[in-house]
Amino acid sequence: MKVSLFEDVYIHPSAVLLGDVKIGKNSSVWPGASIRADFNSITVGEYTSIQDNSVIHATPFYGTEVGDYVTVGHSAVLHACRIGNNVLVGMNSTILDGAVIGDNSVIAAGSVVLPGTVVPEGSLVTGIPGKIKEGKAVPPERIRQGALVYYELSRRHLKGLETFPPDKVMEAINKYDESD
Incomplete structure (x- = not known):
């Protein structure tokens, strides 16, 4: 089992990728994210962002698939499920074993999609538990736009975006305070 990264992928140094993981081109994995494919495979599509502190895991029975142009918000959990293309998984959401999320869908922040749930396209x-809101679809281009924002941010990081360690932040704050 080996991690496989396609071209122009951004992986933050504090992210963890283990086992049979495949990350598609122009995708990104942000600080503290954990993608553990020690039981089964995990595939992440193109132009997809796995944001800070998110967890993606598989089971011996189900792998995990994440499509293209997907935004997995901060601290979301994807456990042995399938996520279609052009999907927003909101912050602190949980999608459980065997769930399938259709293309062009949004899982609102803090929602829980129960095991085996099938979410139709455009939902x-x-x-908690997650319920489909009829007639409330989000325009697909808006979902894609969110994915592209993180694609652009990942390009800045790949070019060497300066990071500010905590001691430098305090130094800058103190310098600012002294100038008053």
């Missing part, structure tokens, strides 16, 4: 899901 908005909210709540």
